[in-house]
Amino acid sequence: MHEFFQLPVFGVFISIIAFAGGREIRKKFNYVLLNPVLLAILFIISFLLIFKIDFEDYNRGGKFISFFLGPSVVALGVFFYEKYEAVKQNLKIFLFSVLIGGISGVLTVIVFLLLLKVPDFIVESLAAKSVTTPIAIEITKLTGGIPEITAGIVIAVGIFGNAFGPFILKKLGIKSKIAIGAALGIAAHGIGTARAFEESKLAGVYGGLAMCVNGIITALVTPYLLQLFL
Amino acid sequence: MLKALAYIFGFLLLGELITYFFKIPIAGNILGMFLIFIALRLKIVKLKDVKPASDKLIKYLVLFFIPYGVGLMVYFEVIADYWMPISIAVIASTVITLYISAIIIEKLER
Structure with a gap:
């Protein structure tokens, strides 16, 4: 049986059905913590633990799925081209917000983690926690952190932003919908952007564009900021 | 669709190629994202030629991670x-x- 689970098709199949199942559950009960990706991950981890299957065996198939992260990041460039007309009117302000927001996202998490005396490899793994998972993974590979830790925390950050972002921002006196949209994209990437679309379509577009631009900014500054502090 | 996939993977390859040869500390796929945006802006690549593949990839982005x-x-x-x-x-x-x-x-x- 052990050899059976080493077949790549096992990892591919369980990933696809777990995700499809997660989406069905989300459709039935519209509740934010029932994030399809989170459900799929928890389901697969439970399955592997119950049947005593190693992660490495699962990942023989999983690799074929995660390979598509590379072209997906390129596809974000196409998305940006398609939508950037929408931010043209406020382009400079938008870029300024992403630049400052993006840098504070990296800077504050590094400083807080160091103040709380967390080991360096965790700081390296979490520095890029605000950007979309495929970009965050690439940044972590370059900085010497552990990509799997990055992926887990990035997804958690997205869910946090999705669940509480608009509430926190409104409590802090933010009224502009596009400000909320951009902030969700900058701080909580794609999962936060999904919530921005619920505020308004334009807010969602701002979120998606902010996520793309912050991906580039964070990729450029993270290695240098880490060098500065570690 | 085939043409669109060729463009997406082509730009990914180009991004990887540049980071490989110039040893710049940025991932090839992020560079590819930037380059395809520039190519679309300069009308070197037409949106309709890449959109079929890019829409599908973005739709299933969360599955991939x-x-x-x-x-x-x-x-x-x-x-x-x-x-x-x-x-x-x-x-x-x-x-x-x-x-x-x-x-x-x-x-x-x-």
Whole structure:
């Protein structure tokens, strides 16, 4: 049986059905913590633990799925081209917000983690926690952190932003919908952007564009900021 | 669709090629994202030639990072040892980032 689970098709199949199942559950009960990706991950981890299957065996198939992260990041460039007309009117302000927001996202998490005396490899793994998972993974590979830790925390950050972002921002006196949209994209990437679309379509577009631009900014500054502090 | 996939993978390859030869500290796929945007802007590539593939990839983007999320199980004990400081730092940083990003647009927006 052990050899059976080493077949790549096992990892591919369980990933696809777990995700499809997660989406069905989300459709039935519209509740934010029932994030399809989170459900799929928890389901697969439970399955592997119950049947005593190693992660490495699962990942023989999983690799074929995660390979598509590379072209997906390129596809974000196409998305940006398609939508950037929408931010043209406020382009400079938008870029300024992403630049400052993006840098504070990296800077504050590094400083807080160091103040709380967390080991360096965790700081390296979490520095890029605000950007979309495929970009965050690439940044972590370059900085010497552990990509799997990055992926887990990035997804958690997205869910946090999705669940509480608009509430926190409104409590802090933010009224502009596009400000909320951009902030969700900058701080909580794609999962936060999904919530921005619920505020308004334009807010969602701002979120998606902010996520793309912050991906580039964070990729450029993270290695240098880490060098500065570690 | 085939043409669109060729463009997407072509730009990914170009990005990887540039980072490989020039040893710049940025991932090839991020460079590819930037280059395809420029190519579309300069009308070297037409939107309709890449859109079929890019729309599908973005639609299923979240599926593609599931294996990395599952990989977290290997590091479960490491995370468990530091869950308090990690939660505090990550939540505080996220709230600050949200606020700074939003307040800039709120105050300066036309």
